[in-house]
Amino acid sequence: MTEIERISEQLKRAFEGGAWHGPSVKEVLEGVTAEKAAARPVSGAHSIWELVLHIAVWENAVRRWVSGDSKDVPDEANWPKIKDTSEAAWEKTLEALEKGHMELRQTISRLSDGELDKVLKHPKPTVYDLLHGAIQHDLYHAGQIAVLKKGAK
Amino acid sequence: MAEIKRIKEQLKRAFEKDAWHGPAVMEVLKGVTAQQAAARPIPNAHSIWEITLHISGWAGVLKSRVEGKWMDEPAEGDWPRVEDISPAAWEKTVKQLKIRHAGLQRAISKLTDKKLDKPIAKGKSTYYSSLHGIIQHDLYHAGQMAILKKGAQT
Numbered sequence: 001m002t003e004i005e006r007i008s009e010q011l012k013r014a015f016e017g018g019a020w021h022g023p024s025v026k027e028v029l030e031g032v033t034a035e036k037a038a039a040r041p042v043s044g045a046h047s048i049w050e051l052v053l054h055i056a057v058w059e060n061a062v063r064r065w066v067s068g069d070s071k072d073v074p075d076e077a078n079w080p081k082i083k084d085t086s087e088a089a090w091e092k093t094l095e096a097l098e099k100g101h102m103e104l105r106q107t108i109s110r111l112s113d114g115e116l117d118k119v120l121k122h123p124k125p126t127v128y129d130l131l132h133g134a135i136q137h138d139l140y141h142a143g144q145i146a147v148l149k150k151g152a153k
Numbered sequence: 154m155a156e157i158k159r160i161k162e163q164l165k166r167a168f169e170k171d172a173w174h175g176p177a178v179m180e181v182l183k184g185v186t187a188q189q190a191a192a193r194p195i196p197n198a199h200s201i202w203e204i205t206l207h208i209s210g211w212a213g214v215l216k217s218r219v220e221g222k223w224m225d226e227p228a229e230g231d232w233p234r235v236e237d238i239s240p241a242a243w244e245k246t247v248k249q250l251k252i253r254h255a256g257l258q259r260a261i262s263k264l265t266d267k268k269l270d271k272p273i274a275k276g277k278s279t280y281y282s283s284l285h286g287i288i289q290h291d292l293y294h295a296g297q298m299a300i301l302k303k304g305a306q307t
Contacts, residue, residue: 013282021287022290022293042195129163133172133173133174139292140296144296147301151198
């Protein structure tokens with residue numbers, strides 16, 4: 001197996017299921033309604049909805065960066081604001097997450113192992129660190145979603 | 154770079170600092186008191202203390218598996234009960250977590266890249282999935298502890 005193939009598989013498992021550590025992003029989001037997603041069971045902490053938008057922002061950034069784009073994620077884009085908390089808007093948020101994720105996987109599949117140690121102009125990590133970083137970022141926040149889901153019940 | 158070397162670096166960053174995604178396990182645990190660790194800001198979710206024992210136990214399981222001795226789950230159980238909630242007991246829990254990670258790092262050092270696509274035991278996950286899996290496990294729970302820390306401080 002090439003390292004790129006291994007990374008793609010890890011990313012797929014982290015997002016869809018079958019990950020070694022436990023629940024994937026989609027598994028923790030199962031059964032989360034718009035109301036639960038917008039709830040704030042721990043004051044001072046983000047809501048599930050905000051975390052989902054944030055995961056999508058960074059998956060998209062990683063896709064851009066490994067494709068050669070060097071534009072940063074501006075502070076105001078890091079945690080997008082939620083204006084509409086309807087079920088339809090929640091559906092749209094989940095669809096955008098899925099679409100961005102699939103695009104990231106397609107982009108990764110076009111990379112080769114020789115590029116993994118390349119240091120990117122922005123934001124400085126190697127391609128390898130960035131790709132595993134994206135997987136770890138997904139799961140750091142998946143863990144949070146699992147806790148907030150319990151709190152929102 | 155050899156993949157084993159990269160994995161060791163990823164584990165170190167996920168546990169200590171400088172991980173790309175954000176806070177490492179020890180960064181999240183910084184400043185957490187025994188009282189905060191034992192608190193249950195979300196009633197039916199695990200406490201920081203329970204999660205710390207859990208990730209510590211699994212670091213031990215993985216060390217054993219890497220060394221060729223299969224373990225189903227930690228000897229003390231998947232989610233050990235917290236009996237003593239004194240500051241001294243919390244210090245011991247955190248110390249054990251560090252010792253377990255150091256032991257796991259040493260065990261990983263003895264592996265070579267050739268092993269990565271092989272199952273860690275018959276019919277089980279590959280070394281690669283297990284090693285990146287333990288890193289992801291650390292961070293899945295670090296994210297939870299960051300939220301619980303916020304909940305315990307307010």
